[in-house]
Amino acid sequence: MGGKALKNHPTRRYHTDEYLKLYQEMEPVLQEIVQGRVELLPFYTTKETHGDMDIVVESDHLPPNWTEKVMERFASRDCYNNGDTFTFEFRDLQIDLIKATAEEFEHTLNFLSFNDLGGLLGKLANHLGFKLGHQGLQYRVKDGTNTVRVLKLTSDYLQSLEFLGYDPERFRQGFDTLREVYEYVCSSPYFYPGCCLIENQNSKNRQRDRKRPTYQGFLEFMEEEGYLERIPHPVSTREEQLQRAIDTFPGFEEALQDTYRFLELKRAAHQKFNGHMVREWSGVEGQHLGEVMMELRHTFPGVDATDFEQWVLDTDLQAIRQEVEGVVERLKPGWTAS
Template identity: 25%
Template sequence: MGGNAFRSNLAPSAFPRLPTAVYSALKARIQPLLEELYTHVGVPREAPEKEDHGDLDFVVCLPRRSITNTNTPRVNVPHDIVAAAIGAKHCNPMDGNRTSNFAVPIIQNEWEELGHEAQEVTARMGAGEEGIFYQIDVNVCESEDEWDRRIFVNSYGDLNMILGLITKNAGLHFSNKGLKYPDVPHPPIVLSESFDDILKFFGWSMDEWRKGFETHMACYEWATSTRYFNPSHFRTRGPGIKTRKPDRTMYSGFLEWAGTLSQDRAHTNYTNGEAATGEMPDAREDALDFFGKRPKLVERRAEVRRRELLKASFSGSRVRDWTDLGNFWPGVKKIMDGVRERFGGEENVAIFLDEEGEEKLRGVVLEVQARLEIWPMSTAGVGVGETSKEDIGEKSMEKSNV
C-alpha cells in the first residue's frame, strides 16, 4: 500500500488506493516528465485482475547529460530536480542504484473527471490537514541491461515469484540478476543474464509476455508451459521455498492451482509434445549445455578433486613421514617450498599428483630433500636407528621415476 515510506511525516491514510482510471492517468502524466530527466523510463506491467493500486513504480536509468550538467557520470538525477519536475511535496531520497519515494499532492477534484469523485471525497475525509497524495517510487538502475531485467521481474504481480519457484524446483535459481546453477557448497555458476536466452531455454514465449496477461490463470498457464514443470513432483514448501503471505493472493492462488493439476496435465507439460518417456528432463544438465557452462563445471570439479588430493597427500605430516624428519618442521617446510618451486606453484603440484599419483610425488619430495641436504637429526649424531643420508639418497633413487 502507498504511504508506508512516509510514516515519519504523513499518515498512511494520506495515500488512498488508486482506482485503475486514476492510476492510468497519473502514469500518463508523470512518465513524460521523467523521460525529460532519464533516457530510459518504464513502468512494470500491472498485475492482472487488479482493481486498484497503492503506488506508482517507475524504473529508470541513464540521466540525461543536459540535466546533470556535468561530464562526471551520475547514476541518478538529483532528487530536488526530480521532485520539482513531478510536483512532489515530500521525498525520501536514496542516492545511487536505489529507489527513492516521492509524495505528489492530489489536486482538489482531480478524480472527478475520471468518474471517481466519491472516492476522492471519502479519501480526503479520512486524511489529515495536508490532504492526500500519490506515492511515486523511482527505482534507479545502473545500466540498460539492469533496467530491462527489473522491468521484467517486477511485471505482472507475483509472476516472478512463480517463475522463481518453478526454476527452484528444476534445480536452478532465477532472479533479477539472471539464471544461476547452484553448486553448494561452492558459489553458484552464472548461466546467463540475458532474459531472452533464459526464456528461450525454458520455452517461455516473450511474444506472449509482451502481449500481456489479462487473468491470473493466463499467467499460470504461461509459466507452466515449460517442459521443466511437473506438478507430480512440484514442491510448494520446504527448504529454500518462500512461505506464502496473505497479501500475495496471486502467488497463493498458483500454489493451490498447481496442486490440483492431474497427472495427465503434468505428463503433457514435461514432455512438451515429445514422445513420452515417463522421466522428467534434467534442467540442470540441459542448462549446462544450452548456456555452454559445462566446461566451467568440469574444471571446477577437477580443481576441487586436486585440492582434496593435495590436502591428503601433500600435507606437512605426510612429507614429514616420507622424509623421516620427525618434528623438524622448519625442514619440512623448506622441502615443501622446494617442491612447489620445482613445479612452478602448488597448483601444478596438484596437477602432477592427480596425473601421476602419490608415490611419484613422494619420490620428488625425497629428491628435493637430497638436493637441499635436509636430514634427520640422527645424521648429526642425535638419535638412534633413523635414516642416514645414504639411505635417503637410495630411497629417492628407488622410489622416483620422475
C-alpha cells in the first residue's frame, strides 16, 4: 500500500473513473486465479487520483503458483512479494493483492478501507490496551515487555468499532471526504488525541507514519480543530477498558484467567530451572544454549508448552540435569560438524 513498492518499472497515478474501470476488467481474472473472493478496498468518494490499487483476495484456496499466474495473465513487468501482500505492475499502476482467510476477509477489508482509517483507530485501540489489526480486535497479555499470549476478542470489525466507541452504521455509510474520515476518528467518547501524536509512537511507527500523508493530514486536522486543548488527557483507564472487554466478549474472562494461571506456572518453573543453570551444568553458551532449551522444551516425550512448565515443577533438579545432559550429547555432533 502507498504506491511505492515497485522499483523496476515506472507507475503513474490513475483518475478514479479509469481506476474503477481497470478494476472491473481485473476482477473476474483475479477471481479465476485465486479461486475465491476478491474485493477492491473502499475509498472516500471525492478522492480524485490513486497511486496504487489495493485488493483483498481470499487465501483459503490459493494455488501454489498463483503469483506466477497473476504475472502471466496481466503481462506484468515488475513485482514484489512482501509476506501477506503481493505487488505487481499492470498498465503502469501498482496493484497490491492483500491475502486474507475467509474467516478474516471482512475484517481485513474493513480495517484497510478509507485511507488509513483502520491505522488511526488502531492507535486508539492500543491506547486503551488492545490491538486492532488485520486479524481482528485482540488483547495481548504481557509479562514485562514480553507477550505471553494474544487473545482474540472478535473478528467482526463492526463489533470492534462499537466496542471502541464508534458508530458502526456511520462506517457502513462510507465517507465522501478525508475530513469526514478524520471526524469519525475523533467521534469516540474514549478518543484521546495524544495517542496519535508522533512522539507517542514507537520507533517503527514513527518512521512509517512520517511518510503517510493521511496521518500527517490528521495531525493538522487535530491542531486546526483544537483537539489537543479540548481533550488534553486520557478519558479512560486501561483497567476500566479491560473490565469493559470482560463484560462485552463471551469467553474472554475465562481465556484471560487461564493465561494468568499459565503465567504463574511459567514464572514458578523459570525460578526453579532456567538457562543459567544449563550454562553452569554444561558450559554451553550463546546460540547453542538456545538450541538446548528449545530441544528440551519441544522434544521431551509427551509434553506441550504448558506441560513442560508443570514437568519442571514436578521433577527434581538431578533428573532435569540428566535430561539436559542427554540433550547436549544429542546436539553436539551437529555443532562440531558446522
